Amino acid sequence: EFIRELLSQWPDESTLIWCRYNQEQDDLAEAIPDAMSMSGATPYSDREEMIRQFKSEEKRIVISKDKILGFGLNLAVATRHIFSSLIDSYESFYQCIKRSNRYGATKPLNVHVPLTEIEIPMADNVMRMPPVKALDLPAGKTIELKPNGYHVMLMGLQAEIKDGDT
Numbered sequence: 001e002f003i004r005e006l007l008s009q010w011p012d013e014s015t016l017i018w019c020r021y022n023q024e025q026d027d028l029a030e031a032i033p034d035a036m037s038m039s040g041a042t043p044y045s046d047r048e049e050m051i052r053q054f055k056s057e058e059k060r061i062v063i064s065k066d067k068i069l070g071f072g073l074n075l076a077v078a079t080r081h082i083f084s085s086l087i088d089s090y091e092s093f094y095q096c097i098k099r100s101n102r103y104g105a106t107k108p109l110n111v112h113v114p115l116t117e118i119e120i121p122m123a124d125n126v127m128r129m130p131p132v133k134a135l136d137l138p139a140g141k142t143i144e145l146k147p148n149g150y151h152v153m154l155m156g157l158q159a160e161i162k163d164g165d166t
Contacts, residue, residue: 002114003082004031007061014054015080017063018070018096024084028063035061038068051075070096076105082112086119103160 007015017032019025022039029037036050036059053059055077062069066087069075078100087093101109115123135150137143145151 001031003028003084006082006112007032010080012060013079014057014060014077015062015082016069016075016078016096016099017061017082017084018087019063019065019084020087021085025063025065028084032061032063034059035063038062038064040065040068042068054078066092066096070099073099074102074104075099076102078109079107080110080112083114086113086115086122090125 003017017028017035019028025037025039029035036053038047038050042050050059050062051073054062054075057077064070066089070092081097081100083093083096087096097109097111113123132150135143143150
């Protein structure tokens, strides 16, 4: 019910709804009949068609899971993400958001994560990656940048970064 109320506040915006469990996804699909629901059982040809419809804004709501839709795709058309339950993995949370918060997005992305008291400690865990003010680069040593380790996050880019930019 809460998610339907959120959706009613922005009927003309494209929204990705992230869930964790099959029953949760089925319940959301039933409660939001105009949404497309992409699960592990969805045939690949249907997935491609759903993504096409979402990107072309023929359909504005997709319900899925991070393991199904959360990695690799450019879904910059989405201006809203709703997490129906907390994903207790910073990397999964980050990757879901990066489907839309990326170069090519023309509007700000709004992320909604409704929390219960029980979920607050998990949220603290997901958001535990504090910024590092400086990274020592000892001579002759290699420092690897990678997900779940040291990495660079560029926020609010106004243009694509090109080789040689400073």
